[in-house]
Amino acid sequence: MDIIDKHIVAIDLGTSKTAITVAKVNGNDVQIIYYKETPSSGIRYSSVFNVMHVTEVLRRAIREAEEQLGIKITQAVVGMPKFPVRQETSNGEIRDRGEDADITAEDITFLKSLAEDSYPLMNPEKEAIYGAVAQSFSDGENFQIIENDIIGMTSDVLEGHFKIFIGKKSDLRRIDQVMSKVGITGTKKYFTADTTAKAVLTPSEMENGVALIDFGAGCTSVAIYQDNIMRHYASIPFGGKNITEDIKSESQISERLAENIKLGFGACMPEKLQSMGEKILHIRSNSTEPDMKLPVKYLSEIITARVEEIMMAILYEIHHSGFADSLRSGIVITGGCAQMANLGNFIYDISGYRVRTGYALNLFSHSGCEGLSETSATTSLGLLLAAKDDMGNCAQGDDFETVEPGRGNDPFDFFNETAASAAASDVRQDDPESAEALAQDDQAGDARTGNEKEDEVVQTTIFREDEIEKIEVVKKPKKKNPFKIIWTKFSEQAESLYNNVNQSLDE
Secondary structure, rough: OOOOOOOEEEEEEEEOOOEEEEEEEEEEEEEEEEEEEHHHHHHHOOOEEOOHHHHHHHHHHHHHHHHHHHHEEEEEEEOOOOOOEEEEEEEEEEEOOOOOOOOOOHHHHHHHHHHHHHOOOOOOOEEEEEEEEEEEOOOOOOEEEEHHOOOOOOOEEEEEEEEEEEEEEHHHHHHHHHHEEEEEEEEEEHHHHHHHHHHHOHHHHHHHHEEEEEEEOOEEEEEEOOOOOOOOOOOOOHHHHHHHHHHHHHOOOOOHHHHHHHHOEEEOOHHHHHHHHHEEEEEEEOOOOOOOEEEEEHHHHHHHHHHHHHHHHHHHHHHHHHHHHHOOOOOOEEEOOOOOOOOOHHHHHHOOOOOOOOOOOOOEEEEEOOOOOOHHHHHHHHHHHOOOOOOOOOOEEEEEEEEEOOOOOOOOOOOOOOOOHHHHHHOOOOHHHHHHHHHHHHHHHHHHHHHOOOOOOOOEEEEEOOEEEEEEEEEOOOOOOOOOOOOOOOOOOOOHHHHHHHHHHHH
């Protein structure tokens, strides 16, 4: 292997998944050679909650990556928690520089560190500064100068205005504990709101004004950009996991099965489901309890109610930022829940902003690593982008191998796969024959759905670690739906919701 190559390892500790990404770097060329997601344990709201549980999951994931690539991982870059994080303003100033002294990038870096170090935290024992973003600069005569313009100017005075992002020190300490237990000695942490945006947003979007919504499992965040600068950040402790809990509660099924149903059949806007809205999920019980029948349209109503609640809180944050009228590029939504069917149309209907789904820009080469084309991978790719020039070699060993290409990268192949994709991801890893048989069964089932009769049943089997649960999909009977809708759409003002959220957090 060429001695100039180095390797970067990025770890995304998410609420629902732990992702490990390994990339080979040669100059400006970054080739991703490994990416794998593993179900998380011990993480809440994107923060480490149980060190032992997180350590066990991460240790297994690291060992699997090392065995496949023939390496020893010694360092990594890790994302900081997305919630709770608050933002404050801070200023920095350097005087008596000399009238003919050029302003350099090093001066900007020093001024940024000065603003961070001088900011008076309310509780230094419990709080930590996650990052700082320059908003504007001044040379004492001219104001509101952006970073690219002020570098190269000459001035005796340099002033900077920054947004400071503050989170819990204990969350960072628990990340360090996990890394120490798995044997990673060098860890660099990044505030992922900024790193993810640079991996997803186009330069024109960041310049003209855009809100990036990261719809994750444990929390949902929004970062607003204008003039290529992050102007506002906020997050709330609600996400895709809350949707799964709603489905679990309403259907009285396991959380694992509720997650698979959400992935296979979840969608917003039940009135626009067309033929899929006529389906009913028959969930067979493995106990003495009667089988459960869940109409897909009712499932969509459950999901839509929770999504509306989350998005109304995010829209309140956008309004509160003062940039609501400046988002000429609208909204970009990324994260694990961003690929939910009809989500973009639903956000457009309640906000009026144009919406696109945020996949990672084509910034890296890769060898067909499965999952990289999905919105759940954008955090990991943002970490790699940030660490490309900022990190040393993260691994030891010369036996790097390229992973085999994965399945197709079409992120919108949604209802064609239905439960098949969810089931295939849930097959036991040590049973490849079961996985192959399941894929064949699901393909055969998909072929039948196009020509099924009114009473014909199409069956899909979902393999789980400890049991087998079956879902049968049939056309909705013509008689009146016996299910009573007990969820109602969110109808209160966004500000009232926001106040309720803050009050519950204070309690």
